[in-house]
Amino acid sequence: MSAMPRVVAINTFREAVRDRVLYNLVVFALLMIGAAILVGQISIGIERLVIVNLGLSAISIFGLVMAVFIGVGLVYKEIEKRTLYTLFSKPIRRWEFLVGKYAGLVLTLVINTVLMTIGLAAALLYIGRSFARADVSILIAVYFILLSLALVTAIALFFSCFSSPLLSTLFTLGIYVTGIFAADIRGFGALTSSAFLKGATSVVYYLVPNFRNFNSIAAAAHGESIPFSLVWQNTAYALIYIVLLLIASSAVFSRRNLK
Amino acid sequence: MPAIEILGLTKDYAVGFWRKRMRRSLDNLSLEVNEGEIFGFLGPNGAGKTTCMKLLMGLIFPTAGTARILGRPIDDVAMHRDIGYLPEQPYFYDYLTARELLDYYARFSGFSAAERRARVTRVLERVGLASAADVQLRKFSKGMLQRAGIAQAIIHDPRIVFLDEPMSGLDPIGRREVRDIILDLKTQGRTVFFSTHILSDAEMLCDRVAVLHLGKLRGVGSPGKIVSVExxxxxxxxxxxxxxxxxxxxxxxxxxxxxxxxxxxxxxxxxxxxxxxxxxxxxxxxxxxxxQTLEDYFLGLVERAPQATPPVEAGTR
Structure with a gap:
C-alpha cells in the first residue's frame, strides 16, 4: 500500500482500538468458554460439531456487526465532524483517503477474526481434541468469512460516501440479505411465467454478490474438506466486487462538496 | 508570480428541501495575494470568506471561475505540500493526543520519524501546548483546539498559511500569541491569508486587506488606503x-x-x-x-449594502 492510504489505515485501526471496538472479543471469549464447559458436560460425541458451528457463526455475526456499523460511519463521520477539512489540506487524494479508511477497517476485522479464531482453537483444545488435517477446513471457513466481511465493508463504505448511517445500514444489510438468498431469488424467478420477473430476478442475481458462496461453516463443522479451487474462486469473486465498489465510492466521493 | 490568484470564483449552493433554489455564496471574486504578505480577508458572517477558503482548499468545487496557488491549479493535490490550513472551528480526532495528532498530519509530508518528533515538539512549544502534548484532544478547551489547529497548519513549514478566523475562541493572551505567530511567519517570508471579523487584528497585522460582503468583493488595499486618512x-x-x-x-x-x-x-x-x-x-x-477606522468603514459598508446590492438569488434549478 502506498504511503498516504497506509497512514489513514493505521489511524482508522487506532480509532477502532481506542473506541473499544475489540471489547467484543471478551463477549466471544465468554461464549466460547461457556460453550466448551457446557458441551463437556453433555458430551454425546458431537462436541466438535457444536463448538465449530457456534464459534464460526459467532465470528461471522460479530464481524458482520462490526463491518456494517463501523463501515457506514467511515466517511460519513469524517464529513459530519469536519475532520476532513484539515486532512484534505494535506497532500492526500480523496481516493487515497477512501482506500485508507477501507484498509483500516479490514485490518481491524482481520485482527479481530484472528483473535476469535485463536479463541475457537482454545475451546477445541479444552474439549480434549487434538488438531487433525481435516481442521484446515475451519481455517478456510474463517478465510471465507473474512472475504465476506471485506465485501460487506466495501458496500458499507460505498453508501457511507453519500448517505446517512441509518440508510447506509439498511442498504448494506439489504444487499447482504439479498446476497444470501440470491440463488433462491433467481429460482423463484425461473418458476414464474412473467418475463419481467424472470429478467428482474436474474439482474438481482448477477448484480448482488452471492454471499452464500462464502458460507462453509457446515462443511467445516462436519470436518468435510473444502476444494482448493473454491478458495481462489471466492477470492477472485470478492476482489472483483471490492475493487468495483472502491472505484464507485471514489467516483462518488471525489465529486462531493464537503459541507 | 502571485502566491494566490483568484479569477472570477463563484459558488452557488442549492437551498430548500423539496423545491431547490440556488443561492450565490461567492460572486465572481477576483483577487491576487503576493508572496510574503499578510493578507486579511474581512467580512461579516455569511460574507463568503469561509466559502472562498474551502474552494481554495478543494473541499468544495466552484460553480464558475478558477484559482491558482503558487502558480498551480487548486485541484493539484501535490501543491498542498506547500500550504497549511486552519479551518473555522476546527475539529480533530479526539481520541488522539495533541502529539499524536501532529505526528499523524506530519506523516503526510513524508518526514522521517526523527524529523516528525522534532517538529512536533517544536510546534507544540510554539503554540503553547507543550504541557498538554500528551492529553487527548477530547479534554481540550476551545482555545486549546484552536492552538492545535494552528500547529497542524504550520507543522510542515508551508509557504502559504490559510487561517480561517484564527483568533476565534482565544483569550487575550492566546490572541496575542497567534498575532505573534502570524508576524513570525511573515518574518520567515511566508504568506499568510487569514479571514477575520476582528478588525483591530486586521489593522494591526495586515499588509493588505480585502473586504467581502454578501459574496462580493467591496474593496482591496492596505488598511490605510481602505479607510480615509483624512x-x-x-x-x-x-x-x-x-x-x-x-x-x-x-x-x-x-x-x-x-x-x-x-x-x-x-x-x-x-x-x-x-x-x-x-x-x-x-x-x-x-x-x-x-x-476613520477600519471598523467605521466596515460598519458603513454593511449598513449601506442591503440597499445598494441586488438580491443574491442566482436563479432556480
Missing part, C-alpha cells in the same frame, strides 16, 4: 481641577469618562476649546486626531 475631528481628553466644576457650556459638550472628560470637536474649534478648559483650571491629558 482627519475629520479632534479629540481632547481632560481632567477638571479638584473642587472645580465645568462651566455649563463645556459640561454639555464633553462626555464624562471615569472622572475625566472627552470632547470631540472640529479642528477649527480646537484653540477656543483650549481656552475654555484653561479657564476652569482643568488639566489637558491628551489631544488626538480622529480618523
Amino acid at each position: 482627519v475629520h475631528a479632534m479629540e481632547i481628553l481632560f481632567e477638571p481641577a479638584e473642587g472645580h466644576s465645568l462651566p455649563p457650556g463645556l459640561a454639555q459638550r464633553a462626555m464624562p469618562v471615569g472622572g475625566r472628560y472627552r470632547l470631540e470637536l472640529p479642528e477649527a474649534a480646537l484653540y477656543s476649546a483650549f481656552d475654555e478648559i484653561r479657564a476652569c483650571n482643568a488639566r489637558i491629558l491628551s489631544v488626538s486626531p480622529v480618523r
Whole structure:
C-alpha cells in the first residue's frame, strides 16, 4: 500500500482500538468458554460439531456487526465532524483517503477474526481434541468469512460516501440479505411465467454478490474438506466486487462538496 | 508570480428541501495575494470568506471561475505540500493526543520519524501546548483546539498559511500569541491569508486587506488606503481641577469618562476649546486626531449594502 492510504489505515485501526471496538472479543471469549464447559458436560460425541458451528457463526455475526456499523460511519463521520477539512489540506487524494479508511477497517476485522479464531482453537483444545488435517477446513471457513466481511465493508463504505448511517445500514444489510438468498431469488424467478420477473430476478442475481458462496461453516463443522479451487474462486469473486465498489465510492466521493 | 490568484470564483449552493433554489455564496471574486504578505480577508458572517477558503482548499468545487496557488491549479493535490490550513472551528480526532495528532498530519509530508518528533515538539512549544502534548484532544478547551489547529497548519513549514478566523475562541493572551505567530511567519517570508471579523487584528497585522460582503468583493488595499486618512475631528481628553466644576457650556459638550472628560470637536474649534478648559483650571491629558477606522468603514459598508446590492438569488434549478 502506498504511503498516504497506509497512514489513514493505521489511524482508522487506532480509532477502532481506542473506541473499544475489540471489547467484543471478551463477549466471544465468554461464549466460547461457556460453550466448551457446557458441551463437556453433555458430551454425546458431537462436541466438535457444536463448538465449530457456534464459534464460526459467532465470528461471522460479530464481524458482520462490526463491518456494517463501523463501515457506514467511515466517511460519513469524517464529513459530519469536519475532520476532513484539515486532512484534505494535506497532500492526500480523496481516493487515497477512501482506500485508507477501507484498509483500516479490514485490518481491524482481520485482527479481530484472528483473535476469535485463536479463541475457537482454545475451546477445541479444552474439549480434549487434538488438531487433525481435516481442521484446515475451519481455517478456510474463517478465510471465507473474512472475504465476506471485506465485501460487506466495501458496500458499507460505498453508501457511507453519500448517505446517512441509518440508510447506509439498511442498504448494506439489504444487499447482504439479498446476497444470501440470491440463488433462491433467481429460482423463484425461473418458476414464474412473467418475463419481467424472470429478467428482474436474474439482474438481482448477477448484480448482488452471492454471499452464500462464502458460507462453509457446515462443511467445516462436519470436518468435510473444502476444494482448493473454491478458495481462489471466492477470492477472485470478492476482489472483483471490492475493487468495483472502491472505484464507485471514489467516483462518488471525489465529486462531493464537503459541507 | 502571485502566491494566490483568484479569477472570477463563484459558488452557488442549492437551498430548500423539496423545491431547490440556488443561492450565490461567492460572486465572481477576483483577487491576487503576493508572496510574503499578510493578507486579511474581512467580512461579516455569511460574507463568503469561509466559502472562498474551502474552494481554495478543494473541499468544495466552484460553480464558475478558477484559482491558482503558487502558480498551480487548486485541484493539484501535490501543491498542498506547500500550504497549511486552519479551518473555522476546527475539529480533530479526539481520541488522539495533541502529539499524536501532529505526528499523524506530519506523516503526510513524508518526514522521517526523527524529523516528525522534532517538529512536533517544536510546534507544540510554539503554540503553547507543550504541557498538554500528551492529553487527548477530547479534554481540550476551545482555545486549546484552536492552538492545535494552528500547529497542524504550520507543522510542515508551508509557504502559504490559510487561517480561517484564527483568533476565534482565544483569550487575550492566546490572541496575542497567534498575532505573534502570524508576524513570525511573515518574518520567515511566508504568506499568510487569514479571514477575520476582528478588525483591530486586521489593522494591526495586515499588509493588505480585502473586504467581502454578501459574496462580493467591496474593496482591496492596505488598511490605510481602505479607510480615509483624512482627519475629520479632534479629540481632547481632560481632567477638571479638584473642587472645580465645568462651566455649563463645556459640561454639555464633553462626555464624562471615569472622572475625566472627552470632547470631540472640529479642528477649527480646537484653540477656543483650549481656552475654555484653561479657564476652569482643568488639566489637558491628551489631544488626538480622529480618523476613520477600519471598523467605521466596515460598519458603513454593511449598513449601506442591503440597499445598494441586488438580491443574491442566482436563479432556480
